[in-house]
Amino acid sequence: MNQNPNQDDEKNMSLIEHIGELRFRLTRAAFAIFFGMCLCWGFSEKLFDIIRKPIQPYLPNGGLVFTGPIDKFMAHIKIAFVAGLVVSAPFWLYQLWKFISPALYRNEKKMATGFIFFGTLQFILGVLFSYFVVLPMAFKFLMTFGGDIDKPMITIDHYLGFFTQTAVVFGLTFEMPVVITFLGMMGLVSQRFLKEKKKYAVVGITAVSAVVAPPDALSMILLMVPLWVMYEISIVVVGFFEKKKTLSESFEN
Incomplete structure (x- = not known):
């Protein structure tokens, strides 16, 4: 495969430069993210x-309570x-792409649009999954x-802490196929490697679910299953x- 000379320089960046x-x-x-946060403030x-x-049906007066003067403001x-994290997803995913793209070949760099689109889509799907499925069941x-x-x-x-943690965790969880796919494009992982290490991945998924999921068994299972599906x-x-x-390489040869 033909490479751009500048690409070798990019790949040979020092640790300090990285x-x-x-x-x-x-x-x-x-x-x-800060700009998205300011936009969503209104x-x-x-x-x-x-x-x-999601929690309103279980509240006696239909509303949450607060015990400190600034609690509602901080909420x-x-x-x-x-909301700003979700709205700004295309922008911070673009920055992630710009960081990893020097390790890709020229034709792989053309996948930027797909990476940003599917990365944003997967993050939003993860947040929606937590809102419509995980939280009501939990x-x-x-x-x-x-x-x-x-x-x-x-x-x-307490509620917003629970809600925020769940939404962000599931949003990032649904990014797994996008991240692993581009690691594969960079040559860092292969399908054979992923299959051979599946049992270790399941153990890791279980451990991660136990640590980052809200502290109840149901939430852990509801995180572990999508993670496993995303890995597959x-x-x-x-x-x-x-x-x-x-x-593509066979046609070029």
């Missing part, structure tokens, strides 16, 4: 009404941050466990691009 590039990309990604009240819906900041189990004599008084701070999808997608790359 760290500098990573810092530069992280800074720009942070600015994009809609935080409407977003709060949407975020409250709107958290809401704006999560609250139905947690809020009705042990009978209905005890009445919940859920604070805004990654194997198929990496294999597809390997075959495509082999055919």
Whole structure:
């Protein structure tokens, strides 16, 4: 396969240069998220009404409670941050792409649009999955466990912490096929490698689910299963691009 001479220079960057590039990309990604957060701040009240819906049926007065003067204000900041993270996904995914693209061949760099599009789509799907599937099931189990004599008084701070953690974790979880696919395109993993290491991946998935999922067994299972499915999808997608790359090289030869 023909390579651009500049590509070799990019691939031979020193460790210090890689760290500098990573810092530069992280800074720009942070600015994009901050801008998205500021944009969503004006809609935080409407977003709060949407975020409250999964737990609202289990609240005696239909609303959350707060115990500190700034709790509600901080709640709107958290809401704006999560919404800004979703809105700015194409921008921070673009920064991620710019960081990894020097290790790719010229024809693989043309996949930038697909990487950003599917990366954004997968992140949003993960957030929606947590909102429409994970949270309703988790609250139905947690809020009705042990009978209905005890009445919940859920604070805004605790609920938003739970909601934010769940949404971000599932959003990032659904990025797995995109990330592994491009690791495959960089030659760092192969379909054979992913299949051979599947049992280790399952152990790792279980451990990650236990650590990052909300502290209940149901949430852990609801995270572990999609992670496993995403890993299986990654194997198929990496294999597809390997075959495509082999055919392309055979035609060139």
